[in-house]
Amino acid sequence: MANLNGYVLTQAGKNLFAKSSSGECKVVFTKAKIGESETTLDELLIKDDLVGTKLKLLDIVSSKAEKNKFTIITTVTNSGLEEHFYIRQLGIFAKGLSIDGLNTEILPEKLIAVAYDTNPDVIPAETNNIPYTKQMNIGFSINNADKAEIIVSLTGVVTSEVLENHNNDTKAHSNLIKSIFGIEEVTEDNIKEKIEEYAKKVCLPLSGGTMEGLVSLFTGSTIPTPTQQDNSKKITNTEWVQTWVKAFISKLSTNLEVETQEDGHFSCPALGITGLMAQNGYICLGKLFGNLILQWGLGDITNSDNITLTLPVNANILFTIPFDISKTGNVYPLAWDNAIIENKVRIICSITGSNLIGYFAICIQ
Incomplete structure (x- = not known):
């Protein structure tokens, strides 16, 4: 767009960035919005939302952090537009969450930055049968940029640049990993802890756990089973236990082999x-x-x-x-x-x- 080159922080944005710089919270960008109505930048700076009724949400599809710069990557299409849309206003919304892994809300979602264009670009109406997609990169100078986050629009259109950034992002699938392992924060220690918990539940507690009851041997084993009258709750370091453990590990290694077929x-x-x-x-x-x-x-x-x-x-x-x-x-x-x-x-x-x-x-x- 001709004049929409910079973004001005609102008072809420200044407060949020100040708390982020002091380490009190991290910045989470929640949504981006454009508006068509004519207004002024000064008027937008005192508002809680963009001006007018013709508003449209941008799809937040990715982000990029570089030193003290954080870039939000958004896209917008003309899907559902019956009339041309003039991009005069742009607003960014964000909130502050705690950096302790609990994501406690420190500051609620607010309009934190705005921009206004007196010579706006236009999104063509869909009725002209012209598919239209525009990528808009919105950059901010922010301390602790590596801790900033976005809330992704799952229905957004992605470009090849966005897809490449996503593939190179080591944090791209953190929410999926959180769901699979049931953890609040994706760290190597947290994942290892969950794997160890699972191993202790389904395998012999060889790393310091305890076992109660009799050992159930696999089918075909020639190792003698303890008698039913043996009510001890721990396994002694006998020769047959050592032999059984070796056989168990060998059996487990065999079961983990991958079976392949010619058709793939x-x-x-x-x-x-x-x-x-x-x-x-x-x-x-x-x-x-x-x-x-x-x-x-x-x-x-x-x-x-x-x-x-x-x-x-x-x-x-x-x-x-x-x-x-x-x-x-x-x-x-x-x-x-x-x-x-x-x-x-x-x-x-x-x-x-x-x-x-x-x-x-x-x-x-």
């Missing part, structure tokens, strides 16, 4: 993991990881506005990312239209000629 299917029976390594494939992580399924695939499309793709495995879709494979220059940015029917998903695009598109989906059974 594979499985690990001990962990309940199955999959298909192919152009259109999947990995089912099993009950150990909450029955999560990762699926991917490709599809050809020629002279069409959309394509419906069938997933390799029928499952409930949690999150999907479409992307352009061919990059021929005649494909507009791709978007999901939320049309998810059973195990089929539809991608909206505008194709002149032939093109190859793909998708990545996270599902659950």
Whole structure:
């Protein structure tokens, strides 16, 4: 946009950044919004929200932290627009959460920064049959930028730049890891602790745990079982116990082997993991990881506005990312239209000629 080059902090924004600089909280950017009505920058600075009724939320799709600079990456489309939309106002909302891992709210969500454009860009109406996607990068100078966070819009359109940033972000899947392991903060120590707890519940407590009752040997074992009259609650360091432990470890190692087939299917029976390594494939992580399924695939499309793709495995879709494979220059940015029917998903695009598109989906059974 011609004049929308800087963002001015509101009083709420100055208070939030001051507390972040002193280490009292971290900044969590919650949403971004644009407005069409004419006003002034001075008026916006004293408001709790943008001015007027013609407002539109931007999709926050990613972020990037570099030293003392934090960049919010947003996208906006003309989906559902019946009239042209002039981007005169822009507002950023954020809140302050504690940095102790508990995410206690220190400051509530407020309008923390605004910008106003007297020579605005325009988003064309969808009625002109022109697919439109615009990426807007919003940067802030902020101390403790590495601790700042965003709330991602799950339905947002992503560009190739956003997807690359996502793949390179070591914190990209922290919420998924939190859910799988049941932890508040993703750290190496927390994950190790959860794995140790699980191991103590399902395996012999060789690392200092205690065991009550009799040892149940696997089928075919020639090691003698303690008699029913033996009511002791601990295992003594006898030769047969040492032999049994060695046999148990050997049996466990055998069960962890991965079985593969010529058509690309594979499985690990001990962990309940199955999959298909192919152009259109999947990995089912099993009950150990909450029955999560990762699926991917490709599809050809020629002279069409959309394509419906069938997933390799029928499952409930949690999150999907479409992307352009061919990059021929005649494909507009791709978007999901939320049309998810059973195990089929539809991608909206505008194709002149032939093109190859793909998708990545996270599902659950």
